[in-house]
Amino acid sequence: MTTTAIPPEAKRAPAASPRSRTARRREGAAWVFLSPWVLGAIVLTLLPMAVSLYLSFTDYDLFSPPEWVGLRNYTQMFTEDPRYWRSVVTTLTYVVVAVPLQLALALVVALALKGMKRGKAFYRSAFYAPSLLGASMSVALVWRAVFNDGGTVDNLFGTGGWVNKPGWALLAVALLTAWQFGAPMVIFLAGLQQIPAELYEAAAVDGAGTWRQFLSVTVPMLSPVLFFNLVLQTIQAFQVFTPAFAISAGKGGPADSTLVYTMYLYDRGFVASHMGYASAMAWVLLAVIGVVTAVLFRTSRSWVFYASEGDR
Amino acid sequence: MPGHRTKGFCASAAALALCAVLAGCGGSEESADGGKVVLRYTWWGNPDRAERTEQAVALFEKQHPDIDVTTSFSGYDAYKQKLATQAAGGDAPDVMQLDYRQIDQYASGGVLLDLAQQKAVLRTSEIDQGLLATGRVDDVQYAVPQGRGTETVAYDVETWKKSGVPLPDGSWTWSQWADSMRALAEKTGKPGATDPGQSEDAFEVWLRGQGRSLYTEDGGLGFTADDLARWWTFTDELRREGAVSPAEQTTQLDGSVENTPLGRGQSVTDANWDAPASGFLALVPTGVALAPMPSGEDGTPGQYFKPSMFLGVSADTGHPEEAAQLVDFMINDRRAAKILGASRGIPVNETIRDAIGPQLKDFDKTIADFQSSLDGRLKDPPQAPPSGDNALQSTFQRDYDQVSYERMSPREAAENYVTEAKAELRS
Numbered sequence: 001m002t003t004t005a006i007p008p009e010a011k012r013a014p015a016a017s018p019r020s021r022t023a024r025r026r027e028g029a030a031w032v033f034l035s036p037w038v039l040g041a042i043v044l045t046l047l048p049m050a051v052s053l054y055l056s057f058t059d060y061d062l063f064s065p066p067e068w069v070g071l072r073n074y075t076q077m078f079t080e081d082p083r084y085w086r087s088v089v090t091t092l093t094y095v096v097v098a099v100p101l102q103l104a105l106a107l108v109v110a111l112a113l114k115g116m117k118r119g120k121a122f123y124r125s126a127f128y129a130p131s132l133l134g135a136s137m138s139v140a141l142v143w144r145a146v147f148n149d150g151g152t153v154d155n156l157f158g159t160g161g162w163v164n165k166p167g168w169a170l171l172a173v174a175l176l177t178a179w180q181f182g183a184p185m186v187i188f189l190a191g192l193q194q195i196p197a198e199l200y201e202a203a204a205v206d207g208a209g210t211w212r213q214f215l216s217v218t219v220p221m222l223s224p225v226l227f228f229n230l231v232l233q234t235i236q237a238f239q240v241f242t243p244a245f246a247i248s249a250g251k252g253g254p255a256d257s258t259l260v261y262t263m264y265l266y267d268r269g270f271v272a273s274h275m276g277y278a279s280a281m282a283w284v285l286l287a288v289i290g291v292v293t294a295v296l297f298r299t300s301r302s303w304v305f306y307a308s309e310g311d312r
Numbered sequence: 313m314p315g316h317r318t319k320g321f322c323a324s325a326a327a328l329a330l331c332a333v334l335a336g337c338g339g340s341e342e343s344a345d346g347g348k349v350v351l352r353y354t355w356w357g358n359p360d361r362a363e364r365t366e367q368a369v370a371l372f373e374k375q376h377p378d379i380d381v382t383t384s385f386s387g388y389d390a391y392k393q394k395l396a397t398q399a400a401g402g403d404a405p406d407v408m409q410l411d412y413r414q415i416d417q418y419a420s421g422g423v424l425l426d427l428a429q430q431k432a433v434l435r436t437s438e439i440d441q442g443l444l445a446t447g448r449v450d451d452v453q454y455a456v457p458q459g460r461g462t463e464t465v466a467y468d469v470e471t472w473k474k475s476g477v478p479l480p481d482g483s484w485t486w487s488q489w490a491d492s493m494r495a496l497a498e499k500t501g502k503p504g505a506t507d508p509g510q511s512e513d514a515f516e517v518w519l520r521g522q523g524r525s526l527y528t529e530d531g532g533l534g535f536t537a538d539d540l541a542r543w544w545t546f547t548d549e550l551r552r553e554g555a556v557s558p559a560e561q562t563t564q565l566d567g568s569v570e571n572t573p574l575g576r577g578q579s580v581t582d583a584n585w586d587a588p589a590s591g592f593l594a595l596v597p598t599g600v601a602l603a604p605m606p607s608g609e610d611g612t613p614g615q616y617f618k619p620s621m622f623l624g625v626s627a628d629t630g631h632p633e634e635a636a637q638l639v640d641f642m643i644n645d646r647r648a649a650k651i652l653g654a655s656r657g658i659p660v661n662e663t664i665r666d667a668i669g670p671q672l673k674d675f676d677k678t679i680a681d682f683q684s685s686l687d688g689r690l691k692d693p694p695q696a697p698p699s700g701d702n703a704l705q706s707t708f709q710r711d712y713d714q715v716s717y718e719r720m721s722p723r724e725a726a727e728n729y730v731t732e733a734k735a736e737l738r739s
Binding site: 061062063064080082149160161164165166249250251252253254255256267270271272273274275 | 389390393396397399400417418420421422423559560561563564566699702703706707710713714716717719728735736
């Protein structure tokens with residue numbers, strides 16, 4: 001409404017004239033409109049983060065005031081806590097299993113949907129549904145029941161309850177994540193529809209079969225989208241909590257097999273009341289995710305192809 | 313036009329934004345319910361205890377029309393995590409049920425109100441003085457126990473009788489107990505008991521049967537890795553023989569009777585506290601009876617009467633008097649006592665105990681009879697466990713998981729536990 005009153009020139013060339021009153025006022029208005037989010041970010045995100053950074057250098061049991069201990073939490077974590085390292089290994093295993101599984105499923109379903117003539121919208125919604133439901137505790141609890149002793153999987157295949165077998169429980173968690181492939185699937189689908197049909201026609205003329213077309217046209221053209229999904233899902237997988245919590249009934253068991261990083265963090269903070277230690281763990285996780293993401297970006301130069309940049 | 317509008321626009325937008333922030337901080341409890349005082353009261357327990365507690369609370373609300381009590385309960389494991397978080401956030405419920413293990417931590421953390429301030433409405437004169445003292449930390453009465461409890465071997469009477477194995481009588485040693493479990497497993501085809509290796513409580517009973525204790529007087533560890541390795545070797549062998557529950561069953565324990573092997577119909581007995589054992593009746597409708605815990609090989613009893621389920625009042629409560637009234641009601645009111653029965657153990661109020669004792673019926677009577685059969689035979693309870701014990705209880709269970717899933721030897725796991733415990737108790 002207000003924008004219509006301002007001539008387009010004023011918008012285009014603010015640098016040419018000294019900052020006019022209108023421009024300043026407009027900037028003020030922008031801040032006012034932003035304020036709920038800015039305040040929210042400060043009060044609900046930045047401030048707690050600063051406090052958690054401080055707490056990570058303290059011994060804090062939730063009841064008595066935090067006590068400064070310097071780097072002790074960090075040294076204890078790295079040198080004296082075997083369970084910490086077990087949780088790191090469990091998390092890495094989970095990331096390596098769950099992320100490729102989920103992305104592969106998402107890609108396969110997206111490819112199948114792409115070729116569909118009818119009912120595409122229906123199937124797209126149907127496959128997306130688990131992602132909407134999956135974030136909820138209730139589905140994770142159902143998942144636990146399905147994979148428990150006497151659950152559906154046990155009855156159908158006689159496998160026993162996966163959630164009570166240390167070798168299998170983590171797979172049940174990974175499957176729950178993989179099942180929620182809706183978000184990457186939709187992104188893949190959008191990416192697939194961007195690939196120009198001429199490329200496939202040209203490849204077909206050159207005698208490329210379906211598989212060849214997939215490898216030489218689809219994969220390179222889709223690589224930016226693949227990369228985007230990979231980074232996003234990896235970051236999420238490192239922070240997995242809800243499915244592991246629900247499937248192990250809050251304990252990370254059996255025998256610590258589903259004790260992923262954030263579960264151990266929760267255990268230290270809220271079960272054992274070592275908030276300082278838990279805060280230190282959170283900051284290490286943040287740093288590790290940062291490093292992993294940076295590494296992914298670094299390697300992406302060699303395998304992600306941006307059509308707009310031409311042939312580099 | 314726009315120039316005129318902006319100022320008013322900015323102001324109202326700013327006001328709006330502020331409102332949003334303030335709204336997030338608002339919502340005080342006083343404003344609800346037209347001037348009524350609202351108390352929050354939380355506890356842990358099984359559905360049976362919940363039902364009786366709700367009835368008692370309803371009676372309290374009837375007697376005090378100006379007080380509204382909001383209740384909530386959950387299983388013990390979930391309860392203790394939630395309560396710790398609430399307490400840390402300065403949002404502890406007005407009246408909260410506490411375990412013996414929590415008293416020290418909550419009292420020294422400043423979460424609990426000194427109950428002496430409310431002695432006008434909270435009477436303690438009729439309470440067994442020895443039990444009352446267990447709610448004191450540094451000579452301040454922070455909480456009042458609601459009952460006393462002791463551990464028991466609860467068993468499925470019908471299955472045991474059918475098996476032909478002699479029923480437990482007044483007392484048994486750990487090796488006699490183990491023989492019975494082996495015999496039960498052989499005759500019934502299912503394990504005799506829940507694997508007691510996961511339970512810090514059972515370990516304590518075993519340890520005390522040998523004249524030792526979990527913690528020393530000054531809050532250090534009262535046993536060595538050798539002791540623990542012996543205990544876990546004992547239980548691990550029983551598990552391998554099938555006399556106690558397999559790892560897949562044991563790992564599902566979460567403090568509720570529903571998830572014990574006995575509750576699932578997967579074993580004949582379960583070692584538990586006597587009050588919550590009432591929950592087994594709903595799961596084993598053919599009947600549950602109580603036997604004492606096994607004693608040391610020379611007959612030294614390991615179990616003890618533990619003050620159970622304390623009530624404390626939050627130091628931050630807006631209504632200390634009303635909160636104290638509720639505590640008083642739960643402990644000293646005869647009609648409440650009749651409703652509650654032995655759902656939290658045998659009442660601590662001696663007048664009430666004598667008065668309602670003969671009237672107790674069903675499982676409450678079973679518990680009362682069980683406790684009187686032990687009266688005078690048990691040793692004094694240990695002092696309140698140190699703060700770190702709260703976390704160690706789950707560490708104990710977790711470390712034993714490594715043994716029962718055969719990922720560690722009893723010795724390795726025991727050494728792990730002792731290392732973790734020492735670190736926990738130091739901090």
